[in-house]
Amino acid sequence: xxxxxxxxxxxxxxxxxxxxxxxxxxxxxxxxxxxxxxxxxxxxxxxxxxxxxxxxxxxxxxxxxxxxxxxxxxxxxxxxxxxxxxxxxxxxxxxxxxxxxxxxxxxxxxxxxxxxxxxxxxxxxxx
Numbered sequence: 001x002x003x004x005x006x007x008x009x010x011x012x013x014x015x016x017x018x019x020x021x022x023x024x025x026x027x028x029x030x031x032x033x034x035x036x037x038x039x040x041x042x043x044x045x046x047x048x049x050x051x052x053x054x055x056x057x058x059x060x061x062x063x064x065x066x067x068x069x070x071x072x073x074x075x076x077x078x079x080x081x082x083x084x085x086x087x088x089x090x091x092x093x094x095x096x097x098x099x100x101x102x103x104x105x106x107x108x109x110x111x112x113x114x115x116x117x118x119x120x121x122x123x124x125x126x127x
Contacts (some may be wrong), residue, residue, distance in 0.1 A: 004033045028077045042081045046088025053089065053097055064106030064113065078105055
């Protein structure tokens with residue numbers, strides 16, 4: 001907030017939870033503070049993804065949760081978040097991983113994790 005002392009949230013009497021929950025919609029409207037927060041989060045997630053990809057060597061990483069929810073986020077918001085995540089992760093991956101890894105948004109909504117777990121169980125039962 002020090003960087004944005006005149007920001008509406010700096011002077012708001014709203015409860016902290018309400019302020020936090022307003023950030024996603026603010027970011028989608030171009031609010032500089034909110035965008036900076038989500039950009040920071042995307043970079044942190046990029047470092048985390050790089051660590052996991054280096055360790056586990058998956059072919060695909062699916063990013064889910066409320067930030068990828070098609071019902072409440074814009075394509076531009078999701079693309080920006082994923083672009084920053086990918087750009088942050090890339091320098092820390094092996095060259096072969098950089099060329100082949102797919103970092104994609106979840107598209108099945110709230111059931112993404114359940115469907116993924118069911119598919120893993122199905123494929124393991126067949127082998």
